[in-house]
Amino acid sequence: MELRTLRYFQAVAEELSFSRAAERLHIAQPALSRAVRDLEEELGTPLLARNKHKVRVTPAGAVLLRETGVLLGLAEEAARKVQRTALGQEGELRLGYIGPPTRDFLAGVLREFRIRYPRVTVILEERTPERVWEMVLKGRLDLGLTRPVTAGERLGLETLLLREEPLCAVLPSGHPLAKVEPLEWSALRGQPLIVLARREGVGLHDRVLLGCQRAGFPPTLAHTPSIVGTVLTYVESGAGIGVVPESVATLAGADTMVFKPLHPVEPVSLVLVWNREHENPVGEAFCSLVRELMAAG
C-alpha cells in the first residue's frame, strides 16, 4: 500500500468517477483503473462497486476513504514539520548557561527569539562553565553560554565572543580603597579577598589568582562561596573585598557597595559555544540572531 495508490483511490472515491478522477490526477483513465484494481487485490476486498455506469463506495471503501484522509493529511503535515525543523523554525533548543552574568543577556535574546521562532521550545540548563562545555561537547546541549576554558575541551567546538568585561573589586561604600582612582591590583595585597569557589568556575577563579600573581603578591582568600550573590553578602558584611566580573554589579541592591575595575585590566569574557558535529538548525538560528543583535547594538 503506497501513498500514491491511496491518493488515486481518494480521487476516485471523491469524484465517484474514474475518468473525472483521472483528469484531476493528470493521468490516463486506464492507469487509474488498474491502480485501484491492484489496491483492491492487495486488500483482498472491493472498495468501489462499479455497475458499469455508476460508482459507489463499498463500506470497506468508505472506511479506507476516511483513513486515507487522515493518512495523507498526516504525511503532508510531517513533511512540513521536517522542513520547518530543518530551517530551525520548529523543535527544541537545549541551551546551557552559567548563572547571573548571562542572565540579562539571555533575557534580551530569548525574548526576541521566542517572537521569531514561536514553535521552538527552549530548554534552559544552568550549570558551571566547565559543565556547559562538557555538555556541548557530548551533544547534550545544542548551545552553551559560558566562559572560555583553558583546557583542550574545546576541540571541535565553535565559539563566538559575546562580551568582555574587566574584573572588578567590590567594596563597601565607606571602604578606604573606594576612593582610589584607578584601583590597582597591588592595592589588594594583604586584603581578605572573597572570590567565587573554584569548582564553580575554574577559569574565573584562576583569573583572579593570576591578577594577584602578576601584581606580585599571593592572594589572601577569606571566603570562596558557591554563589555570586553570597560574595556580595560577605562584602556588605565587611568580611573583605570581593573580586568579580563587572556584570555582577547588576545583582547589587542599593548603594552600599562600589564596583571598581582593577588595573591592569584582567578581562573575562562570555562566549557562545556549539558543536559542529551535532549541529542543530535551531542552534544556527539562535547564533544568527545573537550576531544580528550584537551588530545592532
Place this chain on the structure above:
Amino acid sequence: MELRTLRYFQAVAEELSFSRAAERLHIAQPALSRAVRDLEEELGTPLLARNKHKVRVTPAGAVLLRETGVLLGLAEEAARKVQRTALGQEGELRLGYIGPPTRDFLAGVLREFRIRYPRVTVILEERTPERVWEMVLKGRLDLGLTRPVTAGERLGLETLLLREEPLCAVLPSGHPLAKVEPLEWSALRGQPLIVLARREGVGLHDRVLLGCQRAGFPPTLAHTPSIVGTVLTYVESGAGIGVVPESVATLAGADTMVFKPLHPVEPVSLVLVWNREHENPVGEAFCSLVRELMAAG
C-alpha cells in the same frame, strides 16, 4: 513521499547503518542509499548525517522518524480496518424493526451477534413495517425486520422468511368465546373488534379485515389504537375482542386474557429484508447468523 521510502528511511534511522538496514529490508545497500538520498532531496534537507563511517540522525531526521512511526502504524491499522469491515467484523449495522412482535426475536439474535462481532455497532431503528421497507429501499437501513408488504416496494429487495404466526383473538378470561374450540372467524361477527391502526401497519390491519371478509361479514372496529399494548388494555377493560398476531401474547401480563388462533388460519409473517444494491458485509454476517440460529432451532 511514499510509504516505501519512509519504511526504508525508518530502517536506516533505526539501525544507524545503511548496510544493516539493507539486509533487514532484503534489498541491496546501494538501492537504499539512493532511496534515502532521493527522500532528502525531495524534502530539501539532510535527514541522516553520515561522515563516512558513522550515521547520525539530524534533528529533521529525528522528527521524520517519529512521524514515520505513527504514519506507518496508521497505514497498517487502516488496512486491517478495511479488511475487518469487508468481513463484516467492524463497522455499523443499521437495523430497522417493527415493535413488539420482533423484540424477543431480536434480543436473542443480537445477544449472539454482539458476542461474535464485538467491533460492530448496531444501530436500531423502530418504525412501522412500511417505513422499514422504504428505508431499506433507500439504503438508509442495512437490514429490516418487518412484515411482508403487498406493494411493489420490494423491487430489488431480498427477503428471508423468519416466522409465520396465526392471527389470534384476544379475549378476557371470562368471555363466552374463550371456551370455544376451535374459534372461527365467523364467531367474531357483530363483536366489537380492536385492531392496530392501519397507519401502524397496512399489511396486518388489512389481513384482519380480509379474515372477516372471507368469513362473510364486515368487521365492527370498536377501536384502532397505535400501540399493540393498548389493544390489550382495551380487551382487559372489556371494550371488545382484540385481533393480533400470536406473538403479542408475550406482552400480556397475568392470566386475565386468552389468545385463541382464529380458523381458518390467517398467517402473518416476519421477514428479514435487505437491499442487494447497498449490500453491507455486516448485513450479510447478520443474515448468516440468523439463518444459522434458525437452523439450530
Place this chain on the structure above:
DNA sequence: AGCGGTAATACCTTGTCGGTATCACCAACT
C-alpha cells in the same frame, strides 16, 4: 436504433527501482 459516456482490456513505451561491480574512505589491528 444510435449516440455519448462509462470503465475495462490489450498492448506498447518509458521511467524507476533494484542488483552487481567497483570505488573512496575510515578505523582498527597487526
Place this chain on the structure above:
DNA sequence: AGTTGGTGATACCGACAAGGTATTACCGCT
C-alpha cells in the same frame, strides 16, 4: 606504518511496473 575489513557512494545495467494509446464492451438517454 601498512594492511585489512567494513562503511557508504557511484556507475552501469536489467527488469518490471507505471503510464500512455487504442480499442472494446456496456449502459443510459435521446
